[in-house]
Amino acid sequence: MGCVLMHSTLEFVNLIKRSYADDIENREFSIDCNLKGGKSKWKVLKVGRNDDNGFYAAVYIKMEADKETNQIVFACRGSNSPTDFVVENPNLTWYTLQMASAIFLLREVHDILMKKKIFDYEMSFTGHSLGGRLAQQLLYECYENSKGTHVSRDHVKIAVIFNAAPTQNLAYYRPESSIPFDKYPVKHYITENEFLNSLKLPGTHLGEQIVIPKSHPYRDNNNNKIPEDAITLHNYIITDIYHMEYYLDLNGNFQDHFINQIDSKRDDILYGRNYTDYIYGGAGNDKLYGKGGNDQLHGGPGDDYLEGGLGNDLYFFKKGDGHDEIAEYGKDKTDKIKLIGFGLDEIKVNFDRAGYEKSNSIKVTLSFTSSSDTLTFLHSDGEWNNIEFIQICDEYERVIRILNFKKLADFITMENDWAKNDDQFSLTYLLELGSKYGRTFEAKDPIVMDLDGDGLETVGIEKRVFFDHDGDGKSSLTGWVGPDDGLLVRDLNGDGVINNGTELFGEYALLKDGSRSQSGYDALSELDDNGDGTIDKNDAGFAQLKVWKDSNSDGKSAPNELFTLPDLGITAIHTKYYDIGSGNESNSNILVRESSYTKQDGSSGIMGEYLFETETNRIDPEQFKQIMKRQEEPIFEKKEPPIIHSNQYEVILANQYIITDMVEKITLEESLDEIAYRATIDLVITDNFPAIGPGQEIRVSGIAPQGTSLVYLFHPGVIWECNSRNSGQKHLTVTAYDKTIYLNKCEDEYLLPAGQTATQRLKRYAADWGIPIGHIAETGKSLAKGVYRSQTIFSMILNDLKDTVSRDGLMYRARMTPNGLELFEIGSNSPVWMLDMDQNVEEITQKRTLEGAVTQVKVLGKAKEENKPVPVLAVEKGETDKYGTLQRIIQNSSIETASQAKKAAKRLLSGMQETVTVTAIDINTIRAGDKVQMKDLAFIVTSVRHELGMPGNMTLELMHIDAVRRKYFMTD
Structure with a gap:
């Protein structure tokens, strides 16, 4: 393998x-x-x-x-x-x-x-x-x-x-x-x-x-x-x-949980370090402190106190471990409890506000019908102090189910306030209650096959794939298989497509006795007629198996995406699997079991059972209107007809509230003068509208031109300012920016060595300030030493990009996208949109001015002696006869010769300045720095304003690319 x-x-x-x-x-x-x-x-x-x-x-x-x-x-x-x-x-x-x-x-x-x-x-x-x-x-x-x-x-x-x-x-x-x-x-x-x-x-x-x-x-x-x-x-x-x-585990990596194990009957106080620790207290009433790092804590038998500290922590709790208390203080969003040996129907949950009435926290106690054990921890409505996931495992620590407990607890206690101090709910009931209201808190588990030999690959919910896992007719947002790999499937009804999760190998696959499968491998094993652990040509079920390679990652199968096993050269599927323990997490999808298959040439491939992250309250936009009509209790009462149509745009607040129906107007704005994309959202406020304020996350999605599904237009965004007004009906205007606003607002000092490129420096700025990185183009030009003192990070980025252009480099722009901070060449977008008065353009205005024109450039060299005149390396004239003398001075230590001076001066010369402003039907994916085509001429978008709607409109300011270079990349 x-x-x-x-x-x-x-x-x-x-x-x-x-x-x-x-x-x-x-x-x-x-x-x-x-x-x-x-x-x-x-x-x-x-x-x-x-x-x-x-x-x-x-x-x-x-x-x-x-x-x-x-x-x-x-x-x-x-x-x-x-x-x-x-x-x-x-x-x-x-x-x-x-x-x-x-x-x-x-x-x-x-x-x-x-x-x-x-x-x-x-x-x-x-x-x-x-x-x-x-x-x-x-x-x-x-x-x-x-x-x-x-x-x-x-x-x-x-x-x-x-x-x-x-x-x-x-x-x-x-x-x-x-x-x-x-x-x-x-x-x-x-x-x-x-x-x-x-x-x-x-x-x-x-x-x-x-x-x-x-x-x-x-x-x-x-x-x-x-x-x-x-x-x-x-x-x-x-x-x-x-x-x-x-x-080592089967993948050849260390099992980092063999750390600091203490097996004694005394009461221990054990401290970890600021990196990965596994701490086991053994018998006795122990206190375990993980400090920083991604820690694993297990108190063992006795009444224990477990504190993971910062990092992505994992807490073990087995039947017979007694009465444990967990104190989780981090905000890393992947802290987990591993319940070992308990069935889902044995677990009861109590939410207790006593002592926390004035805070945003609530005490959670897990108890069990099969034992007297209890496990207590806090839940809050923010990012901090939460257990995000609960893994339910059998006695061999194999993961059976994974629950997003953070979302479940928010739904019960924060969104609806259904929990009272003395209420004790079975976990099964809470999951059913969520399902009634269109919410799910469990991952779904199909079997994924590695088809290209580079390992199992999946994509997260940010890729916006929708699929009907449970066969209820609603396609929900889900994690999904990567485009180069495939899902093991059966076309049960013979219609040539995969309709829902009953045709995958997962928890919704039906067994021969009519019951639901607990695992995809349970259903797969039923096709092994002779019980040899292999499904091949000797088993009747071999001919039923197909592989769905969803190459376009749309969650909708087509006949040309389905392959028989012989089509792919696969001769045998092996049903004996290895448990992966706590899972290999990728894009919030978790690999829990792994096996292999054999190819015709004798080589092997990997296949495994994944738990895909899902959000059933996030449904396919095409089904949105129909589902909303069937909801018995809509989340918000709609007071006025919105301008924004819910099947064309979507606004999500704090990663959980769909507030699209409350939106009156959305404007997105951006220019080459700034780095951050700005969203202005006008809302109608109802009595049960969720609390909204600066610092919360917000994102806007919409259907792109010529597209059929929602894509991120503004994400990730942070609310910066809120302004309310009340004229009988309360209205709120929210101003939000993408995460690059922090690069524009924060100042720092950097001493950067010569020889680095703008690409290398941008990666460092992003890493230092916690900005995720997407595609970063390589600028390829070594820069001068950077001495930045008390400057904004954005000004440093801009200086680096200007220095790149001064060294005959291309023009680049840094901007935030759903994939992270990206650096792209100005005008390198695809597609290049056409603007036409007969089709989408409503008005064109043109401004011509001498403001900013340069008709003469003088280039100065280094002063050879103090208090002596600075030598003039070159004086270049442009259209002085036509427009008069409008002189600029260049004094750059990197310019040493007359030929270099003349070259720099010619680049700065310019005549009359021309700006074109276009008002047109909205193309909501156009960004500042993109190229557009109009009247057989190419222009660069220097600023854009999108007013989203049906169809919406946009205002673009356009300049020729040479003018962009002079205005934005050749000024001091």
Whole structure:
């Protein structure tokens, strides 16, 4: 079974092992990449060695289809003897002789990759013992763009190291670190009581540290029983890494839950660290504190207090664990409780406001009909202090169902206030109640097949796929299979399409006895006639199976998207699966079980059961009107006919309230002068309208021109200002901006080295300010040193883009899209919309002015002496005869010669300025910086105002591209 392009922990382990034997450059080899028999292919790119100081490292490049990829691993050998340690590291210092050798090799590798034209390479580092120390130091130096490394932060992926030697306190030697030490992308696996790490000082390690006990407890590792086994320590320096496979899952990655386990009957107080911890209290009344990081806490038997702190935390609770209390304070939106050994119908929920009447919190207690255990935690109506998900597992910890408890609790307590202090609801009843009102709080579980060999891929609900999972005739918003993979299906009614979830292999598939399947694999197993664990040509059900490859991700099957198994060269489906435990989360879809299939050529592929995130209150826009008519209790009472039609546009407040029917008017505005997209929304307020105020999230969707389904027009947005008025009917005007408003409002200081591109700098700004990144175009021009003091982040971005143009680069614009912050070339949009007076244009106005015209440019050089005249490098004239002399001065330290001066001056010359304003029928996807076509001429949109509606209208300000360059990219 093959491996995906990115590396598993097992690959890092195997590359380290290989580094302990001398290697030969350009040699190709294969290594195990998982515990399923998968292999990955590599080539030795470069070897570095210095016998005087004991340095040795090998750099490997990953191969795919016999071609070199952009994936690089720099593997540092550890010490071969105690002498190496004594000679190299007597004071645990940072800049050692081996470090100098490593940086020299790093530069050589960068040069090799440039010659190979692998400009987008991604480098990871790995090492063991002293080599592990070098690996994390190299990552640090590259991450900080240190002079001499030649490898910038943009090329760095991760360092995965094992029992690495520590070094001196980084805070003493490197105070200019740009991020906290524990935030660097380093995973450090440490054997408990290992010698080198007994020497560590505060601040001597980077990133995440995971302590592996010398002997781990009995566990059921994917159905393969593992007894207690000690990791052997060699001499007092070298630590064995050859037994670490015992701690790997089937995908070749470490089971990070073997950490800090305490099995005693005393009352323990256990503290984690600011990275991933697994803390088990054992018997007794324990107090467990995870602090920062993505922690896993299990109190064990007794009355325990569990506090995960910040991060995405997971809390375990088993039958017999007693009376536990959870205190969750984070806002990471994926904190989970794992209930082990309880059935859904055994769980009861109590919501208690006592003591919290004046706050936005409520106490939640889970109790169980099959035991006296209880579990207590708080729920709030904001982002903080919540348990978002509850996983219901069998006694083997296999996930059976996953509930979005945050949404469920909001629905019961915040939206409707149905819960009273003494009420105790069965969880089954609450789910049924939500279903009655068109709400679901469970994920749906079809079987997904990897068809292209790059791993199972899914898309989240942000892709706006609608599908009828439960067969009720309503297509709901759902997570979905990626366009390159497929769903295992049956066309039960023979109509050539897949109509709903009863024809998938999931919880709505019907078994032979007429009952619903608990799992897609339960239904699949019924097709295995001879019970050999394989469905092939010897089983009648083999001919029924099909694969739906939804290439356009629209949730609607077509005959040309359905394939038989032989069509795809598949000869056998294997029903024996491996449980994935707590799930591999991707786009909020969770992989819970995995198996394989066999192809005609003997190779294997991966298939797995996913729990897709769904929102049944978000239905297909085509069905919206019909469903709203059937609702017994509409969410809001509509007071006035809206201008915005609910089947064409949708407005969502706080990610849960559909407020479209209250909207009177929506305006979207943007210009090249600013970075943030602005939405102005006029609303009619009713008595039961939800609270709305600055800081809340809001998004606007609409049907794009020539489209049939909703797309995001304004997302993600944050409410900035609210203005209300009351004239018998209360009205509210909401002003919102996309998340780039923070880049426009916030000031900071940056000292950026010369040689970086605007692309690299934009990625850094976005990372520092928590702005998600989409497609970032590569500007390709090295910039001058950036010294920014007390400037807005947007002004820094604009300066970088202007500097790019001054170096003969193209014009780019940064803007927010649903995919994140993007950098695109001005006028590179597709499609290019046509504006025509006979079709969509209502009015054209034209403005001509000499304001902003430049008819003469003088370019000044550097002053050679203080108090002496500055030399004039060039004076260029334009249309002075026609318009008079309108002179501008250029003084730029990067301009040194007369030819450079003349070139710069000519770019700035301009005559009469012309601006065209167009009012037209709305094309709601046009953005500032887009190109449009009018009268056989191309124009750039410098500002746009959309007034959404049916059909809506827009106002565009247009300029020729040369005028855009002069006005927006060549001014001081």
